[in-house]
Amino acid sequence: MTMIADEGAQELRPRSELTAREVMREVGAVLRLSEAEAAKLGDLPEDPDEDQTMVINMGPSHPSTHGVLRLMLELQGETVLRCKPIIGYLHTGMEKTGEQLTFMQGGTNVTRMDYASPLNNELVFSMATEKLLGIDGDIPERAQWMRMLLSELNRMSSHLLFMATNGMDLGAVSMMIYGWREREEVLRFFQKVTGLRMNHNFVRPGGLAADLPAGWRDDVLRILDMLPERLEEYDILMTGQPIWRERLQGVGVITPAEALALGATGPILRSTGVEWDLRRDQPYLRYDEVEFDVVVGTYGDAFDRYAIRLAEIRESMRIVRQILDRMPEGDYRIQDKKVTPPPRARIDESMEALIHHFKIFTEGFKVPEGEVYVAIESPRGEIGCYIASDGSPTPYRMHVRAPSFVNIQCLPHMMRGGLVADAVAVISSVDPVLGEVDR
Amino acid sequence: MIAAVPMVDPVLDTDDWWWQPLAVVGLKVLVIFIIGLVGTMFMVWFERKIVAGMQNRVGPNKAGPFGLLQTLADGTKLFFKEDLIPDRADRMVFRIAPFLAFVPAFLVWAVIPLGGDFTGGRDGTVTWFGETTRVQLADPPVGVLLVLALSSIAVYGVMLAGWSSGSKYPLLGSVRASAQMISYEAALGLSLAAVLMTAGTLSTSGIVANQSSITNWHLLSTGVVPFVIFLIAMTAELNRPPFDLVEAEQELVGGFHTEYSSIRFALFFLAEFMNVISMSALLVTLFLGGPQPLYLGGVDVLAFLGPFGGTAWLLAKVFIFLYVYVWFRATLPRLRYDQLMNLGWKVLIPIALGWFLLLAVLQVGRDRNVGQTGYVVLVVASLAVLVLCYLLFQAALAVARRNRESEGAAY
Numbered sequence: 001m002t003m004i005a006d007e008g009a010q011e012l013r014p015r016s017e018l019t020a021r022e023v024m025r026e027v028g029a030v031l032r033l034s035e036a037e038a039a040k041l042g043d044l045p046e047d048p049d050e051d052q053t054m055v056i057n058m059g060p061s062h063p064s065t066h067g068v069l070r071l072m073l074e075l076q077g078e079t080v081l082r083c084k085p086i087i088g089y090l091h092t093g094m095e096k097t098g099e100q101l102t103f104m105q106g107g108t109n110v111t112r113m114d115y116a117s118p119l120n121n122e123l124v125f126s127m128a129t130e131k132l133l134g135i136d137g138d139i140p141e142r143a144q145w146m147r148m149l150l151s152e153l154n155r156m157s158s159h160l161l162f163m164a165t166n167g168m169d170l171g172a173v174s175m176m177i178y179g180w181r182e183r184e185e186v187l188r189f190f191q192k193v194t195g196l197r198m199n200h201n202f203v204r205p206g207g208l209a210a211d212l213p214a215g216w217r218d219d220v221l222r223i224l225d226m227l228p229e230r231l232e233e234y235d236i237l238m239t240g241q242p243i244w245r246e247r248l249q250g251v252g253v254i255t256p257a258e259a260l261a262l263g264a265t266g267p268i269l270r271s272t273g274v275e276w277d278l279r280r281d282q283p284y285l286r287y288d289e290v291e292f293d294v295v296v297g298t299y300g301d302a303f304d305r306y307a308i309r310l311a312e313i314r315e316s317m318r319i320v321r322q323i324l325d326r327m328p329e330g331d332y333r334i335q336d337k338k339v340t341p342p343p344r345a346r347i348d349e350s351m352e353a354l355i356h357h358f359k360i361f362t363e364g365f366k367v368p369e370g371e372v373y374v375a376i377e378s379p380r381g382e383i384g385c386y387i388a389s390d391g392s393p394t395p396y397r398m399h400v401r402a403p404s405f406v407n408i409q410c411l412p413h414m415m416r417g418g419l420v421a422d423a424v425a426v427i428s429s430v431d432p433v434l435g436e437v438d439r
Numbered sequence: 440m441i442a443a444v445p446m447v448d449p450v451l452d453t454d455d456w457w458w459q460p461l462a463v464v465g466l467k468v469l470v471i472f473i474i475g476l477v478g479t480m481f482m483v484w485f486e487r488k489i490v491a492g493m494q495n496r497v498g499p500n501k502a503g504p505f506g507l508l509q510t511l512a513d514g515t516k517l518f519f520k521e522d523l524i525p526d527r528a529d530r531m532v533f534r535i536a537p538f539l540a541f542v543p544a545f546l547v548w549a550v551i552p553l554g555g556d557f558t559g560g561r562d563g564t565v566t567w568f569g570e571t572t573r574v575q576l577a578d579p580p581v582g583v584l585l586v587l588a589l590s591s592i593a594v595y596g597v598m599l600a601g602w603s604s605g606s607k608y609p610l611l612g613s614v615r616a617s618a619q620m621i622s623y624e625a626a627l628g629l630s631l632a633a634v635l636m637t638a639g640t641l642s643t644s645g646i647v648a649n650q651s652s653i654t655n656w657h658l659l660s661t662g663v664v665p666f667v668i669f670l671i672a673m674t675a676e677l678n679r680p681p682f683d684l685v686e687a688e689q690e691l692v693g694g695f696h697t698e699y700s701s702i703r704f705a706l707f708f709l710a711e712f713m714n715v716i717s718m719s720a721l722l723v724t725l726f727l728g729g730p731q732p733l734y735l736g737g738v739d740v741l742a743f744l745g746p747f748g749g750t751a752w753l754l755a756k757v758f759i760f761l762y763v764y765v766w767f768r769a770t771l772p773r774l775r776y777d778q779l780m781n782l783g784w785k786v787l788i789p790i791a792l793g794w795f796l797l798l799a800v801l802q803v804g805r806d807r808n809v810g811q812t813g814y815v816v817l818v819v820a821s822l823a824v825l826v827l828c829y830l831l832f833q834a835a836l837a838v839a840r841r842n843r844e845s846e847g848a849a850y
Binding site: 056075 | 614
């Protein structure tokens, strides 16, 4: 095997150069399993000769690796024997950049991580900052409900994007357009609210950047009225389609124990039947006041993950309807002089307000010393934000626990023994966002 | 050369001026070549437009009226692009492969009756400019076999293209291609055999002449099943969705043509679309009476077109299938490799074989004049054989499954 590109330890190397432990990991054994279980997984029927296998690079530029994920697959015929995900092609040092940006500016940075659900990123960063500031209990009601509204709509748009890419990866090319079409409706609403389709920087420490625009309720209702019908169409095109089922059922199976050992969260964990949803199990915002079901699967296969996401769109719609009914009046951000810039009108009248405004956007606000970890349920699983502060206006260290990054660990395990076509289905069903993986 | 003309077209009168038959054949070659190219061009446009419509898009609309010239523009663009040959490629084979795919796609046109007057025992001949001839380039007695042979050659094009690229994805594509096309050729051939048996001839014009009215269409006279099998096998043979594993953009990037660029890629592209048209035409020829008119209330509604009526009917019927293929593409997800093989070997071939047996029995009964009781005996006996075969088949599958499990092939 000749190596042209070298990614160091990330490369898939010939079996002869590896220890038994490394081979086991690459064929998809889960480290925290018992010795016997791990040995069983590592125990290949026959150790194939090097000249019978082919190492193939899938990515970093490949139509179905969702951006720049690179997989090295060891194939025997079309069967995947080993798999190693190689990451870092989209690494832009966002966590390090986060240390240079003030807490006020941090939102622009984190929103670019999981670009399919930016509002969730901003939300978790803002919540972590608020917790450090000690103002997490004082966020106005309306801000909380608005955050929830945006978060749920973002979940819908993210899952709709999944519907599109999952369909496309399995060859149902029309699905790609349909998924995008529906997602676009949601994004259009975001654009109206935040000014941008993606990378909004709308959820900020202390509340939100602005109030909801006039007529927002009608816009949301229009989305809610349009979607159920379209989701029925998805059911016809995909859920009930025999080829679709054949392609997904029993593919990329993972058991609850394995999923937990690998740290998988979100739809991947729920597909195995583990009921774990931070919205219900560690309620944040006002999720304890709305009614929704945590959708779980049974078999832990790609079809379950697809079905869960489809059902979660419906659950999110249910939550959004409740939010519409209960959206309180009031302020959309905390009236704390420390973190809230003064209203626009005050700047014209008061010198102090002008200075305050200038200071808050150039220097930012100082955050007390301490460290904090806040986790919420993003469409991909548990997204967590760890911030250590040394009392300055910028974080001393910021780390984001990215669900995609952790979920990607499952790939070797899920792909083991599948065909190349299954590998594509598995990547798609994990639904990684590479911006978040590499950060 | 002139002596060869009667072999190509037996109806042609060679006693005329020596150049006349040659001119007729030459003209037909030219017309078919042009029609083939232009038809392919519009097929690409048609597909893009229909798929766009199904996907809420506009589709090509800039080049020419309704974007009709889009393919021409794309072709011109491709023609002027750099023709890359990978370092590790087998240069000779890499260069030849596109032609191996492209030429057979064209040649199929030669034996397809493109029109003609099949009424009143005219046997599909027309008299144009004093020459009595068929509206088809050649009518060899082995017409249908020629088509099968050509489609087998086309497999080489795809296979060699992938193999000679010296790259991994194309290699996987070519392995898939050879396995897929060879296995589906079996099902294709078996469903074809049903038609040939009913028609009693291999000549394409003979097959068309045999389907004089809708009840005689082989679609009905062979009992629909061969038609369905032919349609499915043909889709696989054409590498069209949902059987486009050979290209499988999402898995193999482009499959066998990943490394191809410029006009060589365009040749593969053209070959694929041309195959779609020519195989649809073959399907219509075999099962739907080709240029035979469909009498609605005893009237040929396209009779006013005169000698072009047959061609119009053929086009109308072919269009249905062109649309069906586009429809498949817009709707269905792709099958996986093993599922494709299962469908081919475990479903299509056994059914085609069984149905062929049944038709053969009926044919024998008809030929021998066995009478009603004879028929019953024959049918019951053949059904018994079929049931036996089915049971054996299931047993074989079960044994194979057990073996696989006991060998511990976890994969």
